[in-house]
Amino acid sequence: MRKTQIVDTKRFSGSFGTLGTAILLLFFAFFTSAAIASEHSGEETVHKTGDHHTEKEPIGAQLSEMILGHVSDNHSWDVFGHAVILPLPVIVYNETEGLKIFSSSNFGPHGHKTYEGMKLVDYGAKIVWADGSRADKIWNFSITKNTLNLLIGSFLICVLLITVARKYAKNRGKAPSGFQNLVESLVIFLRDDIFKTSIGPKYRKFTPLLLTIFFFIFFMNLLGQIPFFPGGANVTGNVAVTGVLALIVFIYVTVNGNKHYWKHIFMPDAPIGLWPMLIPIELFGVILKPIVLMLRLFANITAGHIIILGFFSLIFIFGGMQEWIGYAVSPASLGFGIFMSFMELLVAFLQAFVFTLLSALYIGMAVEEHEHHELENH
Amino acid sequence: MNRLLIELPSLVNPSEGLIFWMTLTFLTVLFLLKKFAWKPMLSFLEEREKNIEESLQQAENAKAEMAQLKGENEALLAEARAEKDIILKEARKMKDSIISDAKTSADTEAKKLIDRATQEIDKQKVAAIEELKKEVAGYSVSIAEKLVRHELKETDAQKALIDQQLKQMTAGNSANA
Numbered sequence: 001m002r003k004t005q006i007v008d009t010k011r012f013s014g015s016f017g018t019l020g021t022a023i024l025l026l027f028f029a030f031f032t033s034a035a036i037a038s039e040h041s042g043e044e045t046v047h048k049t050g051d052h053h054t055e056k057e058p059i060g061a062q063l064s065e066m067i068l069g070h071v072s073d074n075h076s077w078d079v080f081g082h083a084v085i086l087p088l089p090v091i092v093y094n095e096t097e098g099l100k101i102f103s104s105s106n107f108g109p110h111g112h113k114t115y116e117g118m119k120l121v122d123y124g125a126k127i128v129w130a131d132g133s134r135a136d137k138i139w140n141f142s143i144t145k146n147t148l149n150l151l152i153g154s155f156l157i158c159v160l161l162i163t164v165a166r167k168y169a170k171n172r173g174k175a176p177s178g179f180q181n182l183v184e185s186l187v188i189f190l191r192d193d194i195f196k197t198s199i200g201p202k203y204r205k206f207t208p209l210l211l212t213i214f215f216f217i218f219f220m221n222l223l224g225q226i227p228f229f230p231g232g233a234n235v236t237g238n239v240a241v242t243g244v245l246a247l248i249v250f251i252y253v254t255v256n257g258n259k260h261y262w263k264h265i266f267m268p269d270a271p272i273g274l275w276p277m278l279i280p281i282e283l284f285g286v287i288l289k290p291i292v293l294m295l296r297l298f299a300n301i302t303a304g305h306i307i308i309l310g311f312f313s314l315i316f317i318f319g320g321m322q323e324w325i326g327y328a329v330s331p332a333s334l335g336f337g338i339f340m341s342f343m344e345l346l347v348a349f350l351q352a353f354v355f356t357l358l359s360a361l362y363i364g365m366a367v368e369e370h371e372h373h374e375l376e377n378h
Numbered sequence: 379m380n381r382l383l384i385e386l387p388s389l390v391n392p393s394e395g396l397i398f399w400m401t402l403t404f405l406t407v408l409f410l411l412k413k414f415a416w417k418p419m420l421s422f423l424e425e426r427e428k429n430i431e432e433s434l435q436q437a438e439n440a441k442a443e444m445a446q447l448k449g450e451n452e453a454l455l456a457e458a459r460a461e462k463d464i465i466l467k468e469a470r471k472m473k474d475s476i477i478s479d480a481k482t483s484a485d486t487e488a489k490k491l492i493d494r495a496t497q498e499i500d501k502q503k504v505a506a507i508e509e510l511k512k513e514v515a516g517y518s519v520s521i522a523e524k525l526v527r528h529e530l531k532e533t534d535a536q537k538a539l540i541d542q543q544l545k546q547m548t549a550g551n552s553a554n555a
Contacts, residue, residue, distance in 0.1 A: 139394060144396065147395065151399075162414045164415065165416075169422075239392045240397045244397055248408075
């Protein structure tokens with residue numbers, strides 16, 4: 001039984017490796033060779049505003065554009081600064097015009113051109129009609145910078161963790177070694193100190209989900225710390241990503257909630273007269289928990305990115321006053337930036353841990369057997 | 379910097395595309411990891427933990443068994459020592475009794491031998507006395523016979539003959555002795 005499983009894992013992992021590589025190669029081959037754009041970053045931000053063409057914006061506005069552009073999603077990927085920009089596939093669906101797939105390079109090197117009546121707004125994160133009067137919605141399923149980062153990161157996580165799992169089969173009965181040690185210590189820590197204590201005896205059912213959430217967030221957070229390929233995107237600092245994670249936790253909680261959980265919401269241990277007040281509060285709490293999960297992760301990671309970029313922006317703000325002040329400020333700015341980067345490494349772990357811990361607590365609340373309650377009632 | 383604050387809300391505006399791709403990707407990752415990473419990993423971990431627990435239990439058991447065995451050994455040793463003492467004591471007793479037995483039997487045997495020898499000597503003595511008596515009687519008769527014959531002839535000669543006969547007897551007696 002176990003032996004066949006091991007064989008399956010091996011075969012699968014092999015085919016997945018080639019499949020994944022093929023998909024990646026497809027991306028690079030199809031969506032044109034990387035456009036080379038070597039421009040002054042100041043000029044770049046002025047151009048990127050697109051819709052309101054002012055000759056020279058104040059430095060503060062330029063920097064906030066730069067920062068927001070960095071933490072937002074984008075339809076092209078500056079793989080290595082602004083030197084190598086990778087155009088990405090745009091997939092849009094519209095009721096009148098149907099499905100359209102084209103390269104984002106059609107929006108021009110700086111993304112301010114109009115193509116097929118559509119243009120990019122929100123620093124390249126969103127596609128809207130160039131003609132503002134059109135009301136029909138554009139369904140945008142493009143492979144954006146965040147999406148591609150997500151796919152690359154997910155592929156790497158799968159390869160990494162499946163390799164580690166295969167090591168157990170290979171080194172059966174031996175002590176763990178290398179990367180296996182790191183993964184194992186995290187897995188055992190989470191299982192013993194978080195899942196067992198927060199969820200209780202039913203923890204086994206939720207272990208795979210919670211472990212996946214932890215390693216997914218942790219890995220994506222770390223990937224987001226790398227300023228160039230394969231990182232550079234702010235995946236876990238995007239509400240869509242954290243929202244989906246929170247939604248999945250919410251679905252797990254709702255599906256697995258036992259009768260005590262629902263009784264607590266719809267029939268609280270309080271006089272019936274108070275129910276009209278308590279039930280909405282409880283329901284609000286149920287909705288609020290995943291929303292808080294979503295916002296906490298998103299806000300922490302985005303804030304970290306913004307702070308680091310802010311520290312580096314100081315150089316240009318002071319440099320805008322007097323060039324020498326800019327030079328004078330740069331060591332401090334660099335120092336703070338490096339310090340924040342280390343903080344972010346801590347935050348990358350901490351936020352993954354907090355998300356997992358709180359998810360485990362929510363699940364624990366939903367599946368907990370309220371024996372003490374019954375004792376009190378007797 | 380005002381712009382940063384004003385335009386931040388665009389960050390909390392999730393796009394449907396990313397939601398779609400994220401759902402798809404995450405569920406795939408969840409499925410793959412659950413099947414090919416967590417399941418084997420967790421089962422191996424649990425197996426190993428069980429192994430370790432069992433090994434520890436076994437070690438504990440072995441220790442207890444050892445202690446028990448040691449106690450048993452000591453008891454056995456003590457028993458053996460006691461038995462040895464008893465055997466030695468018995469052997470010593472037996473030796474003593476054998477020696478004393480041998481002594482007594484030797485004594486009685488010796489006594490018997492001596493008794494028999496004494497009896498034999500007595501018997502020999504009685505026989506010798508008997509023989510002597512017979513011989514003395516014979517001599518007496520022959521002397522008496524000669525004396526009687528001689529008396530009939532002469533007195534002096536009779537006296538001389540008795541003397542002579544007596545001398546001869548004593549000489550014969552001493553030669554006999």
